[in-house]
Amino acid sequence: MKILSENKCFGGMQGVYAHQSESCAVEMTFGLFLPEEAQDGPVPVLWYLSGLTCTHENAMVKAGAQTWAAEHGIALVFPDTSPRGDEVADDEAYDLGKGAGFYVNATEDPWTPNFQMYDYIAKDLPDLLFSEFPLDPARQSISGHSMGGHGALTLAMSLPGRFASVSAFSPICHPTQSDWGRKQFTAYLGADEDAWKAHDSTLLMEKIGFDGPILVDTGTEDQFIDLLMPEAFAQAMGQRRQQATLRLQPGYDHSYFFVSSFMEDHVAFHAEALYGVST
Amino acid sequence: MKILSENKCFGGMQGVYAHQSESCAVEMTFGLFLPEEAQDGPVPVLWYLSGLTCTHENAMVKAGAQTWAAEHGIALVFPDTSPRGDEVADDEAYDLGKGAGFYVNATEDPWTPNFQMYDYIAKDLPDLLFSEFPLDPARQSISGHSMGGHGALTLAMSLPGRFASVSAFSPICHPTQSDWGRKQFTAYLGADEDAWKAHDSTLLMEKIGFDGPILVDTGTEDQFIDLLMPEAFAQAMGQRRQQATLRLQPGYDHSYFFVSSFMEDHVAFHAEALYGVST
Numbered sequence: 100m101k102i103l104s105e106n107k108c109f110g111g112m113q114g115v116y117a118h119q120s121e122s123c124a125v126e127m128t129f130g131l132f133l134p135e136e137a138q139d140g141p142v143p144v145l146w147y148l149s150g151l152t153c154t155h156e157n158a159m160v161k162a163g164a165q166t167w168a169a170e171h172g173i174a175l176v177f178p179d180t181s182p183r184g185d186e187v188a189d190d191e192a193y194d195l196g197k198g199a200g201f202y203v204n205a206t207e208d209p210w211t212p213n214f215q216m217y218d219y220i221a222k223d224l225p226d227l228l229f230s231e232f233p234l235d236p237a238r239q240s241i242s243g244h245s246m247g248g249h250g251a252l253t254l255a256m257s258l259p260g261r262f263a264s265v266s267a268f269s270p271i272c273h274p275t276q277s278d279w280g281r282k283q284f285t286a287y288l289g290a291d292e293d294a295w296k297a298h299d300s301t302l303l304m305e306k307i308g309f310d311g312p313i314l315v316d317t318g319t320e321d322q323f324i325d326l327l328m329p330e331a332f333a334q335a336m337g338q339r340r341q342q343a344t345l346r347l348q349p350g351y352d353h354s355y356f357f358v359s360s361f362m363e364d365h366v367a368f369h370a371e372a373l374y375g376v377s378t
Numbered sequence: 379m380k381i382l383s384e385n386k387c388f389g390g391m392q393g394v395y396a397h398q399s400e401s402c403a404v405e406m407t408f409g410l411f412l413p414e415e416a417q418d419g420p421v422p423v424l425w426y427l428s429g430l431t432c433t434h435e436n437a438m439v440k441a442g443a444q445t446w447a448a449e450h451g452i453a454l455v456f457p458d459t460s461p462r463g464d465e466v467a468d469d470e471a472y473d474l475g476k477g478a479g480f481y482v483n484a485t486e487d488p489w490t491p492n493f494q495m496y497d498y499i500a501k502d503l504p505d506l507l508f509s510e511f512p513l514d515p516a517r518q519s520i521s522g523h524s525m526g527g528h529g530a531l532t533l534a535m536s537l538p539g540r541f542a543s544v545s546a547f548s549p550i551c552h553p554t555q556s557d558w559g560r561k562q563f564t565a566y567l568g569a570d571e572d573a574w575k576a577h578d579s580t581l582l583m584e585k586i587g588f589d590g591p592i593l594v595d596t597g598t599e600d601q602f603i604d605l606l607m608p609e610a611f612a613q614a615m616g617q618r619r620q621q622a623t624l625r626l627q628p629g630y631d632h633s634y635f636f637v638s639s640f641m642e643d644h645v646a647f648h649a650e651a652l653y654g655v656s657t
Contacts, residue, residue: 107599108635160634163442166642320386355439356387363445 100231103128109169110135113159118227122204122218123182129224130159130177131232134169143238143373144174144228145366146262148220148254150245151279152198155179158244161355167366173373174234178224180246182213194279195286201274202250203298205287214287217298220250221258240369244268244358245323246279248315252300252332256309264372266314266365268358269321272332273301279326301328304335313343314368316361318351379510382407388448389414394434397506401483401497402461408503409438409456410511413448422517422652423453423507424645425541427499427533429524430558431477434458437523440634446645452652453513457503459525461492473558474565480553481529482577484566493566496577499529500537519648523547523637524602525558527594531579531611535588543651545593545644547637548600551611552580558605580607583614592622593647595640597630 103115111134120127136142145168147158158164159177168175181187181200188209189196200216229236241262243251248270255265274280275295284295296302313336317329329345336343351357382394390413399406415421424447426437437443438456447454460466460479467488468475479495508515520541522530527549534544553559554574563574575581592615596608608624615622630636 106631106633106635107597107629107639109639113635161439163445163638165635165638166442166445318386350386352385354385356385356392356444359442359444360386360388 100227108132109165111137111165111169113165115155120182120219120223122215122223123213125182125184125187125213127182127219128155128179130155131228132159132165132168132175133232134172134174136172137174137233141233141235142172142174143240144176144234145369146176146178146220146239146241146251148178148202148241148243148247148250149180150243150247151180152193153180153247154198157355158358161359162362163359164362164366167363171366171370173366173370174232176224176228178220181216187213195283199246199283201246201283201287201298202254203284203287206294207287207289210287217254220254238263238373240264240373242266242268242365242369243270245353246271249274249300253298253303256300256303256307257297259307259310262311263375264312264314264369265309266368267316268361268365269317269323269327269353270300270315270332271327273299273328275299275302276331277326277328279323301331301335304332304339304341308339308341311342312368312372313341314365315343315345316365317347318353318357319347319349320351321353323353379506387411388444390416390444390448392438392444399461399498399502401494401502402492404461404463404466404492406461406498407434407458409434410507411438411444411447411454412511413451413453415451416453416512420512420514421451421453422519423455423513424648425455425457425499425518425520425530427457427481427520427522427526427529428459429522429526430459430473432459432526433477436634437637440638441641442638443641443645446642450645450649452645452649453511455503455507457499460495466492474562478525478562480525480562480566480577481532482563482566485573486566486568489566496533499533517542517652519543519652521545521547521644521648522549524632525550528553528579532577532582535579535582535586536576538586538589541590542654543591543593543648544588545647546595547640547644548596548602548606548632549579549594549611550606552578552607554578554581555610556605556607558602580610580614583611583618583620587618587620590621591647591651592620593644594622594624595627595644596625597632597636598626598628599630600632602632
């Protein structure tokens with residue numbers, strides 16, 4: 100593991116690190132905020148998965164999450180959204196290839212060798228984090244924005260017991276029925292739509308749900324709301340009687356000005372779940 | 379005035395606008411955060427002047443200031459740091475020309491026609507803001523980072539009665555004696571050092587001081603601290619018996635991770651001064 104930068108921040112440390120990912124077979128970069136409490140022993144972890152076009156850096160500098168993570172003594176992980184490098188396949192579109200891994204394991208060429216973002220988030224990065232940093236694997240929660248909200252919801256439901264709570268900002272809720280999903284799943288997973296179902300949070304909610312609380316915020320003026328389909332997830336959530344809060348926030352759009360406005364709520368929500376889990 | 383973007387943010391609105399600056403003779407861009415309270419009438423204003431290489435955007439997305447401005451019902455203005463455009467003179471160095479206006483009025487070619495940043499901040503932009511937005515000219519405070527901290531301190535002292543309070547993050551404190559200052563003042567103001575004195579906060583503190591409270595934060599691990607010379611300003615402040623708080627923050631560097639860590643304190647400091655001024 101390489102240290103790319105470390106800056107003191109809210110009494111803790113905002114670091115950026117690079118490491119070799121076994122699943123993606125390239126060097127990956129991530130951000131990690133450790134609160135001051137990490138100096139005394141393992142702290143709880145909140146994962147934050149980013150959206151289309153983002154790197155590890157966007158949320159790390161724009162979401163204002165460290166303010167609240169420091170207040171609650173929680174670490175923040177900011178992974179990248181895809182493998183990177185000259186040898187990695189890409190597409191001219193902003194919503195496929197680099198910056199658009201969609202948190203799935205590709206089975207189709209040319210994506211197969213490197214685009215293994217599900218395994219990267221579920222396995223590679225946790226292996227590294229819990230061996231290298233004072234983080235408590237028994238206290239993890241997950242959040243994300245847009246494509247990262249999709250990632251947070253699908254990972255939380257498909258890894259039962261891993262996360263104490265899950266939240267999302269403007270998540271892509273029903274990718275098997277949206278242009279933010281069908282195109283990418285066809286490219287990464289192939290034409291057989293059965294393979295897509297494991298990565299659709301509305302379908303996962305219908306089938307298995309989540310054993311813990313969920314918080315989802317979406318802006319009513321989100322310019323992409325027709326692609327996000329919060330109505331599908333809301334319906335599935337209601338049908339399951341899932342413990343959850345889904346809020347439509349009047350006047351807000353898809354930007355980080357929206358995300359940062361409600362970050363305090365999300366971190367407090369996760370803190371309640373994380374500190375309720377015994378270590 | 380042109381609206382470039384408006385995003386709802388912490389219950390208020392983060393806008394970006396462009397307008398023709400009379401002093402700089404080019405179109406200038408600025409950010410303005412209006413808290414929710416601005417819907418009911420004029421609100422107090424906190425100016426935030428940015429540092430070298432920044433545009434209006436850096437602090438607007440990285441400083442986390444809207445969180446606290448919304449809490450206190452204060453507007454935030456984020457001006458650019460220089461004139462922009464193909465017709466505007468520039469230099470290859472990052473610390474001269476575009477992104478490096480140093481908040482002075484240039485008297486030397488090729489800078490003279492456009493680099494009039496003192497007048498832009500002191501006159502052009504206020505004229506526009508107070509005619510176009512629900513802002514209270516009787517309740518203004520000013521802050522800034524690095525070169526912008528220099529700008530905040532020098533404008534506050536050279537415009538008596540304008541600002542209720544002034545603060546700075548890692549300000550350039552003594553530019554007439556620093557490589558962050560001598561080079562730029564020579565270029566913009568010429569070789570006669572007498573002309574520089576009006577733009578050195580240590581010299582202004584010795585000569586006139588500030589009729590209100592001052593708050594200055596600098597990181598002990600600031601990689602540019604030898605260029606900032608906080609010791610010079612501290613000495614002058616002490617000698618004058620100026621109402622002021624100067625803090626050296628252990629472990630922090632020059633980055634926005636430092637700025638955002640103490641933004642809550644700075645906005646609260648200004649709020650106290652702004653709400654103590656009758657309208």
